Amino acid sequence: MTVPFVDLQLQYASLKAEILTAVEGVMESAQFVLGKTVAEFEGRFAAAHRTRFCVGVGSGTEALHILLWAMEIGNGDEVVTVPQTFIATAEAISLTGARPVFVDIDPETYTMDPERLEQAITPRTKAILPVHLYGQPAAMDVILDVAIRNGVPVIEDACQAHLAQFDGRFVGEFGLGAAFSFYPGKNLGAYGEAGAVLTNDEHLHNRMLMLRDHGQTEKYKHKVPGLNYRLDALQAAILTVKLQHLKSWTDKRRAHAAMYRSLLEGVGDIVLPAENIMATHVYHLFVIQSGHRDALRAHMQTAGIATGLHYPVPLHLQEAYAFLGYAPGDFPVSEQVAAHGLSLPMFAELRADQIEHVCDTIRSFFD
């Protein structure tokens, strides 16, 4: 038996008729960029997270950037985030001219450690950007407390956390804005690149609408220099179809996580991912830790099981961010998870016998 890390072909096979009908609709309308198909998806995606506004853009990276840009964050400013994330979180900050300032993650939940947040805030801090890593919302209660006390807005990197909840509210409702990615492998994936920002702030919404379309307020009236960050209609049509299945896919991911948990409890030196009691984790990734990570990974590869590393080098140790002046040991929890974390196969269509095979193989490694 082989177990892929994700299987996008299997998902397509189950949706083929619906997807092709939606694609054909866009082809026949010949409206390929923005327009009513994009607006319809934006409305549905905002409603799914109980927010007022959604701005569809070309990727999760663009979503993060346009949000910071619309907030007028730039040169001389600082944005506090975590080093254990995909690099796009920090790139979006750098691209505005601002400086990423890191705080370590919590050893249990792998999200921003709110206890360390306050000491990272300076008079230059213009935003706090927690990442809902692997699909688990960061500790938004404590983070918002610290943010309010310091008068700094919070924005969310929700690129891995579609429909995740914290204290009964959806991600996207907590911050001034939240960035989502629809990269194909994400919980809600396009058939190409796509992303979106959710916000309840009308002013910010209007600024993002303008910036994503060359700073236009009406055709050929450019109020500010913007860019082309538009979402295309084919992706929006596909996402509208897939959004209808997202709740059931999310329930399946959570059920797979529960099965992994029960079969891996107490096996070898495996550390299972902890759930914050206030959070509803959507398991974009199921990441375990082992002190024998690389040997375990090779053993699983031999047994036909694909695994992933998210992420093996934390951002403060990347060459791209050497200029920030951080050193090994600065963020020990991030370094620990980078060295020991192993992402197991996780996608809605994963079968019980495949999960059993993964867990049997892990057990056989420790035997």
Ligand SMILES: *Cc1c(COP(=O)(O)O)cnc(C)c1O
């Ligand atoms: C995927 C991802 C992004 C970037 O999204 P793209 O659509 O690939 O540009 C940003 N942050 C996190 C945490 C991600 O997982």
